[in-house]
Amino acid sequence: MNNVISMSGVTKTFGRTRALDGLDLQVSAGEVHGFLGPNGAGKSTTIRVLLGLLRADAGTVRMLDGDPWKDAVALHRRLAYVPGDVTLWPNLSGGEVIDLLGRLRGGLDKSRKADLIERFELDPRKKGRAYSKGNRQKVALIAALASDVELYLFDEPTSGLDPLMEAVFTDCVGELRARGRTVLLSSHILAEVEKLCDRVSIIRDGRVVETGTLAELRHLTRTTITAELIGAPNGLSGVHGLKVDGNRVTFQVDSGDLDEALRQLSASGVRSLTSQPPTLEELFMRHYTGAAR
Amino acid sequence: MTGTLSLVRLILRRDRIVLPLWVIILGVLPISQTSGIRGLYSTPQELEAFAASMRATPAFSALYGPLLDSTAPALGIWRAGFIPVIIALASVLMVIRHTRVEEESGRRELLGSTVLSRNAALSAALIVTSGASAVLGLTVFATFAGTYPVAGAAAAGLGYFLVGAVFAAVGAVAAQLTESASAARAIGLSALGVFFLVRMAATVSEATWLSWLSPLSWGQKLRPFAGEEWWPALLLVAGFVVLAYAAYALSARRDVGAGLLPPSLGPAEAAPGLSSPLALAWRMHRGPLIGWSAGMAFAGLVIGSAAQAASDALAGNETVMRMLTAMGAAGGVGDLFIAMLVSVFGLGVAGYAIQAALKARGEESLGRAEPLLAAAVSRVGWAGSHVFFAFAGPAIALLVAGAGVGLSYGLAGGDVGTQLPRTIGAALSQLPAAWTLAGLALALFGLLPRLTALAWGVLLLFLLFGQVGAVLELPRALLDLSPFTHSPRLPGGDVSAAPLLIMAGIAAALTAAGLYGLRRRDIQV
Ligand SMILES: Nc1ncnc2c1ncn2[C@@H]1O[C@H](COP(=O)(O)OP(=O)(O)OP(=O)(O)O)[C@@H](O)[C@H]1O
């Protein structure tokens, strides 16, 4: 499968801050790729390098078979971008901004635009300054989604949207995926990522620390087991965070060690057992807080 | 008043370099003007003759206000008559900088959620700005009081202080009216422009009653070193109180971040033409362009008719005519008058040129360049749209200014056909100098984007060169740095194409350097 985005060893420093530190990122055609990481990890910087707004200090960057820095104008006809913090021109109406950005990108679909304006419940006649944060975000989203392009770059696109509008956005991305478009979605909202993304990359301190499908990542997480035993528990090895309260035990276990742990439990006789499936949240928490992997 | 004091400290910290600099430079200028004059004209007779020649040249009165006496300090204070205008300019900009700019950038909201009372920012900005004028006034008092009558020194210092305070309040009102800092600046500076024109009209025309309408004239009604009058100070105090009260009242009636003038609805779809960076730039530049053109046309009309009145009044005065010819004004009083004021147009339009050029940087730092550059717009194409207006805007403003002068001057003299091309040419001859400052701003934008404000500092420096260069006998090489030194004195003077072409070339080279830098650097917010 060919890669729409391919970055390797990308470094970018601002003064003394090393925003990207040997970043590798591959996004293949037709996938919705989640891009997660704590504040200041370098997500926006990565996307701005891809847009040719920032010049990488080192490493190679390819996007849509071009060089984002040198071929910026040509590449930008084939992509749409939504920043996380949209600022509009105070004396232009939302409708004007949507049309302008669409035209500058090389045209937008009128009926799609009308449809999106209705779904996002935007009043396009308001002037830039009169929009609330969420409504400014909607203007940029509509402008991007109304263009039919190969690649969509979203940098925390739903920040400030209410849950209803978030759902509309989720639907829209679903439609993009159905049409075979490629999406890079930076987000802090795990539910959004779980629902939308085929693959995710987790970035920390300017480096991608984990990448794969959700199933692969889930595999890396631990299942939480709570069991009431008939006899006293003995010899539970290879588990984490073991808590014993009489005949009741609670612990986490790596997916690989699950089988062995259950064998040991049944040795003491099991009265009841609940298992909590691994959540991505836990995985992210571990990466975000920098706890031992 | 919770937090006002800590905000005052914050402002003083942020402006710890600029503030002392302008207070000291402007504060010592009047005494250096005075010493300069005393050095050149040592006897009362010489001073009297100098005063007479100044009175005979209405262009000076137009710029500085009426000349009240012929002693050295009276002449010095009068010759520094442009200083209150600069103080007023700085005060307006400073108050807006610490109120509306903060609000627009959202920093105000961040602070507002802490323990600040709602008017803390406004109070702090007024306190610091008026305080700066007070220190400036004290500097003037202290520098004069040793050598010259104390009463005169006090009147001069008080005048500077109160004019600064009144314009701080003008800035405070302007900051309440609109949501954007640039619109607030436009309102504040237009008010200053109108007050300046009113002072000018009051000085050069019959209608002296006009002087009651401009705070810039009120300061001069204190008559420093010319039989001081104290009660006009009350007028300034009243002006300050009324304006400051208005600012607080307006502030109480609106929300943080909002303006008083309600936002209106726009079209749901863009017009077919709105499809290029240039079309978007037009939407951003048309307001200032219309404002500047209207202001310059009006100023031109006033100056043209004042020039005609002056040349009529002096037509029969042999001595004056001979002196003027000696000063190089072969065309007579009217031409000399127009030439002087046209050079002021040049400075004003240079300010406009910088403002228009730095719009590009403003767009970048507000994050509004990013969506355009993320579409199929090249950096040069985007910046070029602002470059276009930075060059064309000043040209249009000078064109209508020249046309205004020519129309009213020519109509009064019955020779519009002859005057119009002369005055338009004269106004346009200032264009290359103004362009060099647009070029400088663009070079900074491309190469040193965090230092674009330097362009304003350089303009202020050139402005001071023009005002005090001759009196302080600054070295020629220094004065030659200013493009305005190389602008011809038109109408009536000699022109050579070389300096104009060289300045246009420098402007183009600086612009090219800026665009080259922009293509290679990061887009920064
Ligand atoms: N123009 C800049 N100048 C200096 N430092 C910068 C600049 N832009 C980003 N940084 C720094 O680079 C690092 C990465 O920032 P970036 O905006 O890419 O993070 P992010 O992952 O998008 O974070 P968030 O989730 O908060 O949006 C941060 O430490 C930030 O402070």
Ligand SMILES: [Mg+2]
């Ligand atoms: Mg970010």
